[in-house]
Amino acid sequence: MSIIQEFKEFAVKGNVMDLAVGVIIGGAFGKIIDSVVADLIMPLVSWILGGKVDYSNWFVILGDNPENITNLAAAKEAGLNVFAYGNFITILINFILLAWVVFWLVKVMNKLRREKAVEPAAPAPTPEDITLLREIRDELKKK
Structure with a gap:
């Protein structure tokens, strides 16, 4: 069996396809959660705290800050720790x-x-020998 054939069998197995679909949906779901946090929760937190709260710009400069930088992007650009x-x-x-x-x-x-799982299973069909014995019994009762 060639490597290509083995790879085709591996790639089309249900588990691999299920995993791929799960990863794609998980990525999209992660974006939805990011939006919920950024667009819904953080504005509510900001409103409750009485002003715009931007957690992403919260930082501490470790060491000297000679230029008195107060913006995270500027601090990173200046090479500060x-x-x-x-x-x-x-x-x-x-x-x-x-x-x-x-x-x-x-x-x-x-x-x-x-x-x-709790739903009761359908009763098993009556075996042929039991059905035949019942028919014989019913015939004997008639006589």
Whole structure:
């Protein structure tokens, strides 16, 4: 069997295709969560705190700041040693929301699986020998 043939068999197996679809949907879902955080949650947090809160621009310059820079991009451009914790906070919020949503999706899927498993199975068809014995019994009762 050639390498190309083996690769074709590997690539078209259900698990590989399922994984590919999961990665694509997961990436798109991650973008949705990013938008929820950036476009919905952060504006609410800013409103509650009474002003625009931009976590991504929160940082501490480690060492000297001779030019008195107050912008993260400018600090990085100037080559200063920057401890940029604000972007981490935003990514952490994204992760927590994504984990929460995935938790609820898994919980709902498990509940649906349990309900499906609990449904009683259809009774097995009566074997032919039992059916034949019942017919004989019924005929003997008639006589």
